[in-house]
Amino acid sequence: MFSTLDVDIRPGSGLGVFELGASLWTIIDTLRQMQHMFPQVDIKYDPDVSSTTPIILHLRPHLDLLFSGKHQRLRSICVRKLRDTNPPVTLRYKDIVLSSAEEVLKRVGVSRTFGPTYPGNDLRYPGVWFSFEEDGIGDGRKGTAQQEDRMQEVKRVLVSQKEIDTEQGDALGEVVECPIMNGDIKLAVVKVHDGVTLHFHPSTSSPVHIRIGTTTAQDLVVTLGAPLRVHYKEDDRMTIHSSHQGYDEFDTGYFYNYFQHGIDFYISGKTHIVKKIILQSNMPGSPLFQMYKRCNWEIEGSPEDDEDDTPPRKGFSDRFETISHFLSPREPPPSMLLDRTDDEDNITLPSATTRLHGYDGIILEVSEASQVVSVTLF
Structure with a gap:
């Protein structure tokens, strides 16, 4: 029996115990103390540019933590495989359950909770965006073919700093200075x-x-x-x-x-x-x-x-x-x-x-x- 991964979304700030801007050293030290919750952690980087390579911590099966290459600071958090029950994951925003083993997160649910946003294949808000694709990055501004599908299921949620434009800026750039530093x-x-x-x-x-x-x-x-x-x-x-x-x-x-x-x-x-x-x-x-x-x-x-x-x-x-x-x-x-x-x-x-x-x-x-x-x- 797997225990549920229950995390709250904080747009522009973090998710669960993970705070944007925290150092790689601090996050891994935290994970060592939570092996019961995250028993397997994969570290991915480019060995050819080891000094400045962005680093991804993959916490199977749900979380990807992306760290900047120079200062090794947590830049973005991606929640994936929302329907995978090994373990099940519950996403909360304030007092609202967005997604759980019983609750499927859909386009209409995001709109009801976060309000209107610019049209596009993804729903983007300051500090958080919702993707309907399992992998890759959808175009958050162009195209409205799927806009009418209110029951479209959210496949991924990404949390980043509000100061960072995830479309125009460098997706692998550095983190803006914040209080946790x-x-x-x-x-x-x-x-x-x-x-x-x-x-x-x-x-x-x-x-x-x-x-x-x-x-x-x-x-x-x-x-x-x-x-x-x-x-x-x-x-x-x-x-x-x-x-x-x-x-x-x-x-x-x-x-x-x-x-x-x-x-x-x-x-x-x-x-x-x-x-x-x-x-x-x-x-x-x-x-x-x-x-x-x-x-x-x-x-x-x-x-x-x-x-x-x-x-x-x-x-x-x-x-x-x-x-x-x-x-x-x-x-x-x-x-x-x-x-x-x-x-x-x-x-x-x-x-x-x-x-x-x-x-x-x-x-x-x-x-x-x-x-x-x-x-x-x-």
Whole structure:
């Protein structure tokens, strides 16, 4: 016996527990806690453009969640197979049952509930539209041949932001800033040998500058709140490659893990000052995918002159070769191979290995597809 999937439609805002504008990391974390309701989740993306690919979460059999390619934000929600009873689905709008195992949603029912709209094969309203086709996108403006069929059955319902024109705009574009983003990092501007400047949602928020060798653990808690995890065990295998004569083997330090921001901070165990900053790209298919939210980072170079207030930058969506030349015009430095699944016996990935490329003050972790999956500042 299947339990009913009972969800409310909120035009321009969301459906059920899913809010438009929420991050991919947040949604998947929510789904992990609801395995009884969504036991199988398929993740679909284009591996050839893993840095900016739109991502679809298919929650069988009824829901498709589409996430934008750059910021990995929930852009639209599609409810399909309304008559499939495994499990049955009930759609509500305010106090009205639109569709259920007993109630078939038809064109006349939509019109009675939502009122008149422009003529067309689909019924479109701000933030929600109803399609009479099982797959594909109907033309919402042209044609009126089916307009007289008041008993035509709705096959799909799509919820999107009211600010986005689903016909004229880019169906795979980015999400308009909305309240659910407040407090999240919008952009992280990286400066080698200095640190990172964090810009937050909403856009009117003041940026925060976190500096290596200056910012303390207490500063981080005041600025970002308590980390989701404090990790005291450092993987010190890389210290054998250190060129610093003054390396203190007794200063083991600890990590502040901000998975919800896609950032880790390594902090001195003696001074409690930030020593390293690690920014995560959350690339689909990589070993760390969905452990961290995507951090939209950009590495800033030196301005061309004193009057240049727009210094050049390279971001996570740029290929490794481009970023490497930006950091050092010479040949890329020798790389070291890293397999993050070495300690995991039950994980098999098609591209489990990455390479570490070290530069002065910065390390890039690069996938086999030449995408930078993480940046470490030291």
